[in-house]
Amino acid sequence: MADVLESGERERFERLVMPHQDAAFNFARWLLRSRADAEDVTQEAMVRAYRFFRGFRGGDARAWLLQIVRNACYTWLEKNRAVDLTTEFDESIHQQHSGNSPEAAAVAANERDHLMRALESLPPRSREVLVLRELEGCSYKEIAAIASVPIGTVMSTLARARERLQQVLSRSTGRAAAGTPVRRDGGAL
Numbered sequence: 001m002a003d004v005l006e007s008g009e010r011e012r013f014e015r016l017v018m019p020h021q022d023a024a025f026n027f028a029r030w031l032l033r034s035r036a037d038a039e040d041v042t043q044e045a046m047v048r049a050y051r052f053f054r055g056f057r058g059g060d061a062r063a064w065l066l067q068i069v070r071n072a073c074y075t076w077l078e079k080n081r082a083v084d085l086t087t088e089f090d091e092s093i094h095q096q097h098s099g100n101s102p103e104a105a106a107v108a109a110n111e112r113d114h115l116m117r118a119l120e121s122l123p124p125r126s127r128e129v130l131v132l133r134e135l136e137g138c139s140y141k142e143i144a145a146i147a148s149v150p151i152g153t154v155m156s157t158l159a160r161a162r163e164r165l166q167q168v169l170s171r172s173t174g175r176a177a178a179g180t181p182v183r184r185d186g187g188a189l
Contacts, residue, residue: 004050004051004053005050005053005054009053009054012053013049013050013053016056016061017046017049017050017053017061017064017065020061020062020065020066021042021046023062023065023066023136024042024045024046024065024066024069025038025039025042026131026135026136027066027069027070027073027128027131027132027136028041028042028045028069028072028073030119030120030127030128030131030135031070031073031074031077031124031127031128031131032073032076032077033120037076037080040076041069041072041073041076042069042072044072045065045068045069045071045072048068048072049064049065049068052068060142060145062138062142063138063142063145063146066132066136066138066142066146067145067146067147067148070128070146070147073124074124077124114169114172115169117172118165118168118169118172119131119165121168122161122164122165122168125157126157126160126161126164126165127161128147129143129147129154129157129158129161130158130161130162130165132146132147133158140154140155140158143158
């Protein structure tokens with residue numbers, strides 16, 4: 001199969017787009033909540049980006065690629081998990097039941113895992129703005145371009161997403177603190 005891009009364009013693609021492949025995967029991983037699905041969707045998005053690179057007129061290649069990844073993720077979610085797009089976080093639905101002992105649960109509940117679970121519990125639209133802003137360091141303008149929404153929508157969505165994340169973290173921290181045995185020096189057992 002012949003290359004879609006000529007040599008010079010292929011080199012330009014490699015220089016401008018390929019450095020953002022890790023950000024593309026990270027974004028897909030957070031939206032899809034599955035490493036394997038994110039790998040598949042990122043690969044598909046990279047192929048799309050390559051095929052349509054002639055249409056890229058310059059500007060921010062990272063935002064352009066992340067917009068392609070976002071669209072690929074939402075297409076994948078619509079086909080495979082449409083309920084994820086409409087279900088808001090509801091503790092009674094999303095609560096994880098664990099058969100682990102209290103000791104194993106205490107060891108497993110480090111801050112990073114706690115934050116990841118809380119972030120994953122948010123709806124995809126809230127997760128995407130948080131991931132783009134806080135983990136990928138995108139500006140409001142870049143997020144607006146990636147999500148195809150006005151900057152004001154980005155700011156209000158981000159504010160609500162931060163508030164929801166804080167609520168989820170507060171609820172689970174309070175629940176964990178109430179049920180975790182504590183040593184005399186204040187540490188968890």
